[in-house]
Amino acid sequence: MNYALESLIKIAIVLGAVITAVAYTVLAERKVSAFIQNRLGPNRVGPWGLLQPLADGIKFITKEDVIPNHVNKAIYVAAPAVILIPALMGFAVVPFGDVIIVMGQKVELVIANVDIGILYVLALSSLGVYGIVLGGWASNNKYALMGGVRACAQMISYELSLGLSLIGVLMISGTLRLTDVVNLQASTTFLGFLPGWFVFSQPVACILFIVSVFAETNRLPFDLPEAEQELVAGYHAEYSSMKFAMFFMAEYAHMITASALIASLFFGGWHLPGIDPADDSLGVSLLKVLVFSVKTAFFLFVFIWVRWTVPRFRYDQVMRLGWKVLLPIALANVFITGLVLTLTR
Amino acid sequence: MSVPISYYLLLSAILFTIGVAGVLTRRNVIVIFMCIELMLNAVNLTFVAFARQLGQGDGQVFVFFVMAVAAAEVAVGLAIIIALFRNRETIDVGEVNLLKW
Amino acid sequence: METVVFFALAALAVGCALLLVLFRNPVYSALSLVGTLFSVAGLFVLLDAHFLAAVQIIVYAGAIMVLFLFVIMLLNLGSADPLDAIPGRFRQWAVIFLSAILVAHIGWMSLRHMRGGPIENEALATSNVPYIGKLLYTDFLLPFEITSLILLVALIGVVVLVKRESSKAS
Numbered sequence: 001m002n003y004a005l006e007s008l009i010k011i012a013i014v015l016g017a018v019i020t021a022v023a024y025t026v027l028a029e030r031k032v033s034a035f036i037q038n039r040l041g042p043n044r045v046g047p048w049g050l051l052q053p054l055a056d057g058i059k060f061i062t063k064e065d066v067i068p069n070h071v072n073k074a075i076y077v078a079a080p081a082v083i084l085i086p087a088l089m090g091f092a093v094v095p096f097g098d099v100i101i102v103m104g105q106k107v108e109l110v111i112a113n114v115d116i117g118i119l120y121v122l123a124l125s126s127l128g129v130y131g132i133v134l135g136g137w138a139s140n141n142k143y144a145l146m147g148g149v150r151a152c153a154q155m156i157s158y159e160l161s162l163g164l165s166l167i168g169v170l171m172i173s174g175t176l177r178l179t180d181v182v183n184l185q186a187s188t189t190f191l192g193f194l195p196g197w198f199v200f201s202q203p204v205a206c207i208l209f210i211v212s213v214f215a216e217t218n219r220l221p222f223d224l225p226e227a228e229q230e231l232v233a234g235y236h237a238e239y240s241s242m243k244f245a246m247f248f249m250a251e252y253a254h255m256i257t258a259s260a261l262i263a264s265l266f267f268g269g270w271h272l273p274g275i276d277p278a279d280d281s282l283g284v285s286l287l288k289v290l291v292f293s294v295k296t297a298f299f300l301f302v303f304i305w306v307r308w309t310v311p312r313f314r315y316d317q318v319m320r321l322g323w324k325v326l327l328p329i330a331l332a333n334v335f336i337t338g339l340v341l342t343l344t345r
Numbered sequence: 346m347s348v349p350i351s352y353y354l355l356l357s358a359i360l361f362t363i364g365v366a367g368v369l370t371r372r373n374v375i376v377i378f379m380c381i382e383l384m385l386n387a388v389n390l391t392f393v394a395f396a397r398q399l400g401q402g403d404g405q406v407f408v409f410f411v412m413a414v415a416a417a418e419v420a421v422g423l424a425i426i427i428a429l430f431r432n433r434e435t436i437d438v439g440e441v442n443l444l445k446w
Numbered sequence: 447m448e449t450v451v452f453f454a455l456a457a458l459a460v461g462c463a464l465l466l467v468l469f470r471n472p473v474y475s476a477l478s479l480v481g482t483l484f485s486v487a488g489l490f491v492l493l494d495a496h497f498l499a500a501v502q503i504i505v506y507a508g509a510i511m512v513l514f515l516f517v518i519m520l521l522n523l524g525s526a527d528p529l530d531a532i533p534g535r536f537r538q539w540a541v542i543f544l545s546a547i548l549v550a551h552i553g554w555m556s557l558r559h560m561r562g563g564p565i566e567n568e569a570l571a572t573s574n575v576p577y578i579g580k581l582l583y584t585d586f587l588l589p590f591e592i593t594s595l596i597l598l599v600a601l602i603g604v605v606v607l608v609k610r611e612s613s614k615a616s
Contacts, residue, residue: 075473116575119500126508130480133512137473137519145519156512176575348452350564351556353493356456358552360463360482362545367467369541375472375518379479382510383463386486389502397493400565402581405495405574409582412498412505413593417600419510423517424607430521431610 010111014091022252023053025300032301033308063241068139071238075138080239080246083131086124087250090257093117095179097270097289098186101282109270109289110179117178118170121261122163125216128254129155132225135247139238150315151218151225157322158215158222164330165208168337169198169265182269197268204333206266208326213258215322217251220307224315259299260292267295353394360387374429374436378422385415452492459485472518476511483507494571497578 027042027049034041042049067073097109114120129152136148173181181198188196199206215222239247263269270288313321360383367380389408396404430436462481469475483506490499570577582590 075477114496115573116496116500119497119504123500123503123508126504126512129508129512130515133515133519137515149516149519152512152516156509159508347448347564348492349560351553351560352452352456353489354556354560355549355553356459356489358549358556359460362549363460363463363467365548366541366545370467370538373472375514376466376475379466379475379514382506383466383479383482386483386506389498390486390489393490393493393495393498396495396570398560398564400567400570402567402570402577403585405498405570405578406581406586408495408498409501409578410586410589410593412501414596416505416510417596419513420600420604421607423513424604427517427521428607436521 021256022249025252027052029304032304036308060245065241070140072138075134079131079135080243084246084250086127087253090124093120093178094260095182096292100285113179116176118176147225154318158212161326161330162212165205167334168202168205171337185268186271195273199266208330217254221310221312255303259296262299263295350394350398357387357390372437372439374438455485455488476514480507480511496574
C-alpha cells in the first residue's frame, strides 16, 4: 500500500511537471525563435510573456471544436489521445534524481524502475506511429493519409538506428535498467579525468541517437509531415482547437521525453562531476533533480535552436539518410564497441 | 495463490479457436492473415505458460523465434497480397480460384 | 491481486479477439488485434517473461500491425464492402459448434492433467533478460543464426515481390 501511494505521488508530480513544461516549451520556442530572428517574441501577457501559455490554453479550450462530417468519428476523436499517451508514458522510466530520504524512508526518484527500461522506451517509440497514421486515415482526406503514411514511414525507419545506437550503451553498461545506466555513469570515470558519461565512450552512438530522436519526434530538419501543411496538407489538416492542441502537446511532450532520455543515457542524468553520488542528504538530492532538469532544458534548447537554423530535408533525402547512412554507421558502431570490449575485458 | 497454468492453457485454447473460426469464416484475405497472427499469439502464450510451469527458459526462447519468423511471414504474405491486388483488383478469397477447372 | 489482473487481461484478450473476427471494417479488426496483442503482452508480464512482453510490443504491436495498417490503408480497403458477405448459416453454425468442442476438449484435458504448482526458477523470473540472452547465445545459437538468415531472405523476397516491372521510360 505504501508503494502504491508513493508511486501515485511521484506520478502526480512528474505529470504535473511535464505538462507545465510542455506549455512553457511552446513559449520558449516562440521566444528563442524570435531572438534568433532578431525580434522579441510574445512579451505582452505577463512579464516577458510568461503568462502566454495560459492565454494559449484559454484560446484552445474556448475555440469551436469542429468535427467534419466526412471523417471516421471514433478514430478521429481517439487519434490525438493515442499519440499523446505514449509521449507522456515515456517519463515513467526516466530517473530524474537519485534517492531522496522522505520521513525516514528512501524513495527512488523514478516512477517505475523496471528491469527492461531501455526496451520500454523503444516500445513506446514504436507505438507513437499509431496516432499519426490513424489521424491521417480518419480524416478521410487523401492528402492527410499520404502525409500520415509518410510520417510513419520516416518514424519506423529511424527507430532502427535509434535502437541500434542504444546497443552500444547497453553493451558497456550490461543492464537495461535506466537507473543502473545513470549510476554507472555517475560512479565511473573515462580515462581517469572525465566523468564516465557515455557521450565520451560512445560519441558516435550519441550523435546517432540525437539525429534519430529528431526524426522520431518529427522535428526539423525532419518535419516534412508537418511542413506539408504549407504545401498541401499534413496529417492533422482536418483537426481544430483542442484536438489540434493535443497533437501539438504530444509533439512537445515527445521532445521533452527525448531530451530527458538523451540527458540520462549519454550525459549522466542527475550527475554533476563535483557532487558525490553517494551523498543523499535532502539538499544534495534536490540539487541532483535540478541538474537533471537543467540538462533536459539544455537539450530542449538544442531542439529549438536546430529547428530555426537548419533547412528541412526532402522525403527521399530523409529515407536515404535513415537507411543508407545511419543504419550502417549504427551497425559499425555496435561491431566496433563489441570488438573493443572483447579486447579490453 | 498464483493463477494455475490450466487457466492460461484454456485462455490460449479459446484464442486459438477464435483464430481458426476467423480463418474459416472471413473472406477478406487480410483479415484471414490477422486471424493467423492471433493463432500464433495463442501458441506463444502456451509456450510461455509452460516455460513458467517447468521453470525453464526454453519456452521463452522459442517464443522469440516464433515472433521473428512471424514478422518475416507477415512481410512476405503482405507482399503477396499486394501483388495479388495489383493483378486481380480483389482481395476476396472466393474470387481467387484460378486453379480450379 | 494477480488473479484479478489475469481475469481482466484474459477478458480483454478474448473480447478483442471476438471483435477481430466480427468487425466488417478491416481497420477496426486490425485495431482489435492490437488490443489482443497488448493483453497478451500483459499476460507475459504476469508469467514473468518481461523481455518477451517488451519484444511483443516492439515487434508485433509496433511493427507488424503497423505494416498491416499501411497495407489496408494504401489498398484503400477502409470501407465495409460486400467482400465479407456471411458465407452461409450452415458454415457459421458448424464453425461455432466445432470450436466449442475444441475449446471444451482442451480445457478438460488441461484442467484434469495440469495440476501442481510451477517449478520455481529464480534466475528466470527476476533477471529475465540476462537469462534469455545467455540461452539464446549458447544453447540456441544455431536457430538464432538461421533466424537472421530467414529475415534476410524475407527482406529480399519482399523487395522482389513488390517491385513493379520497369517500364520503358524508367
